[in-house]
Amino acid sequence: MTEPAVAALIARLPKTELHLHIEGTLEPELMFELAGKNGVTLPYADVAALRAAYDFSDLQSFLDLYYAGAGVLQDEDDFYRLTFAYLERAHQDKVVHTEIFFDPQTHTARGVPFAVVLAGIRRALADAHAKWGMSSRLILSFLRHLSEEDGMATLEQALPWLDAIDGFGLDSSEVGHPPEKFARLFERCRALGKLVVAHAGEEGPPGYVWQALALGVCRVDHGVRALEDDALVEKLAASRMPLTVCPLSNLKLCVVDTLAHHPLKKMLALGLCATVNSDDPSYFGGYVGDNYVACQQALSLDADDIVQLVKNGFEASWLPEAEQARYIAQVDAELQAWREGT
Numbered sequence: 064m065t066e067p068a069v070a071a072l073i074a075r076l077p078k079t080e081l082h083l084h085i086e087g088t089l090e091p092e093l094m095f096e097l098a099g100k101n102g103v104t105l106p107y108a109d110v111a112a113l114r115a116a117y118d119f120s121d122l123q124s125f126l127d128l129y130y131a132g133a134g135v136l137q138d139e140d141d142f143y144r145l146t147f148a149y150l151e152r153a154h155q156d157k158v159v160h161t162e163i164f165f166d167p168q169t170h171t172a173r174g175v176p177f178a179v180v181l182a183g184i185r186r187a188l189a190d191a192h193a194k195w196g197m198s199s200r201l202i203l204s205f206l207r208h209l210s211e212e213d214g215m216a217t218l219e220q221a222l223p224w225l226d227a228i229d230g231f232g233l234d235s236s237e238v239g240h241p242p243e244k245f246a247r248l249f250e251r252c253r254a255l256g257k258l259v260v261a262h263a264g265e266e267g268p269p270g271y272v273w274q275a276l277a278l279g280v281c282r283v284d285h286g287v288r289a290l291e292d293d294a295l296v297e298k299l300a301a302s303r304m305p306l307t308v309c310p311l312s313n314l315k316l317c318v319v320d321t322l323a324h325h326p327l328k329k330m331l332a333l334g335l336c337a338t339v340n341s342d343d344p345s346y347f348g349g350y351v352g353d354n355y356v357a358c359q360q361a362l363s364l365d366a367d368d369i370v371q372l373v374k375n376g377f378e379a380s381w382l383p384e385a386e387q388a389r390y391i392a393q394v395d396a397e398l399q400a401w402r403e404g405t
């Protein structure tokens with residue numbers, strides 16, 4: 064019997080998304096609409112010209128555009144619309160649980176109050192939960208190109224809303240801004256009882272992944288360059304440390320030259336807890352379902368690989384263990400139904 068296309072399996076499986084920058088979901092159409100509403104001038108004639116600029120040579124060339132684009136987000140409703148549009152799109156991909164980064168420093172530096180950013184995002188998360196039962200967690204991510212003191216000041220601003228913040232992360236320009244630069248800040252976050260994660264090993268060397276582990280992270284965001292260090296791979300695999308891998312992001316930012324050379328399949332073979340995520344889907348040409356499908360084709364992933372990746376996502380999530388187990392059982396049931404052609 065010919066197995067039905069693995070793409071059909073991908074489409075039907077419940078999924079997580081654990082590496083998603085909400086500012087990176089700003090589609091050009093919404094960017095132009097909000098620019099018009101808020102009186103912001105964009106240096107592009109139209110949506111097509113903006114999309115044509117999404118031709119990145121590295122992480123920094125993307126970040127320059129990403130921070131400029133975020134400038135159109137000004138009031139609570141802008142953050143609501145941004146977030147709800149992402150959640151609606153993720154729901155189409157059968158994402159049942161998402162853990163979302165937001166970068167408050169990108170907005171507070173422009174005079175947008177922390178409370179405005181958070182209120183808009185939270186209202187959308189609550190609506191998605193009410194409408195589809197989609198669960199979520201929120202991760203405040205510090206910008207590593209700024210100082211640790213700036214991060215500390217941001218943490219101070221977040222203190223009144225700690226109940227709404229599930230964890231803390233570290234993103235932006237990696238090389239030259241190693242995790243150890245933020246040792247005291249992450250210590251403080253952990254002392255507040257919060258989970259911490261950090262981008263490491265995207266463009267930065269394996270040493271940055273070791274440093275992220277020293278910060279006490281419970282997941283490494285990206286981590287693809289960890290494969291250059293055998294001892295590190297052994298440690299990550301033995302501890303089932305999750306890696307939130309973002310294949311189309313790696314392709315667009317030239318971390319890999321072609322998806323066929325992406326290490327995702329190798330990561331699974333090494334026993335790493337690799338997960339699939341979209342990072343900044345509006346800029347990188349694909350949401351989480353697109354990431355699965357593109358990798359399936361480029362790397363000839365089979366049904367077992369796909370199921371392993373999806374299960375890793377639940378294992379790596381911050382859902383309670385009983386809920387992880389419930390979703391993993393659903394994944395097995397969908398796999399069986401797919402195999403039986405029902």
Ligand SMILES: Nc1ncnc2[nH]cnc12
Nearest residue numbers: 084234235236262342343
């Ligand atoms: N891929 C990425 N790496 C680092 N910082 C980011 N901020 C948004 N996307 C990012």
Ligand SMILES: [Zn+2]
Nearest residue numbers: 084234262342
């Ligand atoms: Zn990221």
